[in-house]
Amino acid sequence: MIASRLIAHRGASLLAPENTLGAMTKTHEIGTPWVEIDVNRLGDGTLVMFHDDQLGRLTSARGRLCDQRWEDVKALDIGSHFSADYSGERIATLSQALDHIQTLGLGLNLEIKVYPEFTPEQIVFDTIKVLDTQWRDTDKLLISSFNSEVLNLLHHWRPDWQCGHLWERIPNDWAEIAEELNLVSVHCDHRYLTLEQVRQIRASGLDLYCYTVNEPERAAHLLQLGVDGIITDDPLLLGASR
Template identity: 80%
Template sequence: MIASKLIAHRGAALLAPENTLGALSKTKEIGIPWVEIDINRLGDGTLVMFHDDQLGRLTSARGRLADQRWQDVELLDIGSHFSAEYSGERMATISQTLDHIQTLGLGLNLEIKVYPEFTPEQIVFDTIKALDKQWIDFSKLLISSFSTEVLNLLHQWRPDWQCGHLWERIPADWPQLAEALNLVSVHCDHRFLTETQIQVIRSSGLDLYCYTVNDRSRAQQLWDLGVDGIITDNPLALSRMD
């Protein structure tokens, strides 16, 4: 298994504001060895740790991420929506994020977001530059995306990197895609995963990770069926079962 049985989704999103440095620190504090975060792109090309293509859900500002420059967003409060304790949290660049994750000693599941404002080539090329510059231990890096095109570009440009395909429902041609892209893992919505699919994927030698599981009994059921890892907003609650 590449990652761990528990992976903190967006940095344990029920315990700290998602995709923030504070959430990464919380992941380390509660003893979870791997974290899942999102990489996104501003209009000026700055890569940031942020899930949405709009500012409104997590900040008091409005507008598309693609219309922002770093100086437009660097002081935005993205913690107060969670609690007063995190009112000082700010958006983090990917450079800041990678430094913090490695300082904490965490493994990283990095999800590459692709929105219509940018081409897959733009986000992949910029992500590669950032990781080439800063990431040290590639055995502790697992890149995932819902975009087959993103994964194909990574396979072309960095064939040795560990990559997994994200799906909501696993398609019938997943074995062909896994072989063509040299995938190491399958990531899927646990609600649409069947016991037969688990058995077949596990027998293929690929890791299987399920999102987003916050229920203790469901997590235990998935582990019992052979799922490698659970991506969860509340790893503290599930860690008592791990």
């Protein structure tokens, strides 16, 4: 298993505001060894830890992420929507996030987001530059994406990096895709996972991670079936995070 059996989704986002440095700190405080975050791109090329392509859900501002510069968004409050305790939280750059995650000693599942305003090449190349500069232990890095072209680019540019494909429903040709892209893991929506798929993926030697599981009984059942890891908004759902 590459990651851990419980992975904090966007940084334990039921316990702290998603994709913030505070959420990474909370992940560490509760003893969860791996965190999943999203990397997204601003219009000026700055990479930020942010899931959506719009500002509105998490901040008081409006507008598309692709229309923003770092100077436009760096002071935005991204924590008050969660609670007053996090009112000082700000959007973090990928660079800031990587520094903080490594200082905390966490493993990282980095999901690369691709929205229509940018090409996969743009965000992949920029992400590689930041990771090459800052990330030290590639054994503790697992990169995932719903976009096959992102994973194909990573396969060609950084063939030694560990990558996994995100799917809602696992396609019938998952094994061929995994071989072509030299994947190490399959990530899927737990609601559509079948026992036969678990058996086949386990037999292939790939890791299997399920998102986003927030019910203790479901998490325990999936782990019993043989799923390697659960991506969850609440890593305390099983009563222990490791």
